[in-house]
Amino acid sequence: MSIPFLKGHGTENDFVIVPDPKNALDLTPAAVAALCDRRSGIGADGVLHVVRSAAHPEAKGMATAAEWFMDYRNGDGSIAEMCGNGVRVFARYLQHAGHVTEGDLTVATRGGVKTVHIDKAGDITVGMGRARLPEGDVTVSVGDRTWPARNVNMGNPHAVAFVADLADAGDLHTPPPFSPASAYPEGVNVEFVVDRGPRHVAMRVHERGSGETRSCGTGACAVAVATARRDGADPAATGDPATYTVDVPGGRLVITERPDGEIEMTGPAVIVAEGEIDAEWLENAAR
Secondary structure, eight states: OEEEEEEEEETTEEEEEEEOTTOOOOOOHHHHHHHHOTTTSOOOSEEEEEEEGGGSTTTGGGTTTOSEEEEEEETTSOBOSOOHHHHHHHHHHHHHTTSOOSEEEEEEETTEEEEEEEOTTSOEEEEEEEOBOOOSOEEEEETTEEEEEEEEESSSEEEEEEOSOGGGGTTOSSOOOEEOGGGOTTOOEEEEEEEEETTEEEEEEEETTTEEESOOHHHHHHHHHHHHHHTTOOHHHHSSOEEEEEEETTEEEEEEEOTTSEEEEEEOOEEEEEEEEEHHHHHHHTO
């Protein structure tokens, strides 16, 4: 027996896509980690488990608002609330499979229902919701250096630190230490940011559960919000939207925060391959 899969990426944040409309597969953390292993598996930053909302216990309540649920898993098998690049690739898969066409759709996630627009030109825009800016001072460290960081929650937690050079982030193989521990009881995604020009920044990121990735959509949104506040721009106060270009190692994203607080992310999403997973291999890997 075999299990269909696809491989896709959004600004080189890559995913194994597992279509499973009836939620019939038991994707254990060990199975997900095996699929994402870049030497012994297919290799990816995470898994996009494609399930009809009505068939998943965590998404049934969203079924009337969104037909499809993005059951997202990090590369180590852990569950995540949201993945911005993942939503774009998820939408591209739905289009590829003939479930949706160009235009507007909704996708259920653990971070709520997200609105998506598939543009004729190819880019995909995702409504990422509103950012929350928890109070309190936060710092992140690399080696013996420490920086203040902005605490931004995009449905998942982020610590955004502005540095002089992206090399200051080190190798990002291990999670950068942060303080206080109480700020992020379940871990955090850490972004290191440098300026490139007016409303234009570049970032590197350590994603919890995945290590350094080539891109992070929620991270790019968190960076745009943190940079806007640093620059004195608050669309809710001024009534003017704030748009930032965010360069990531895998490409470029455009982030707009509207006066109503809603954040939109626009970028590419690509399906690169289709194939079959050997069911016996996956069963053994899941043990």
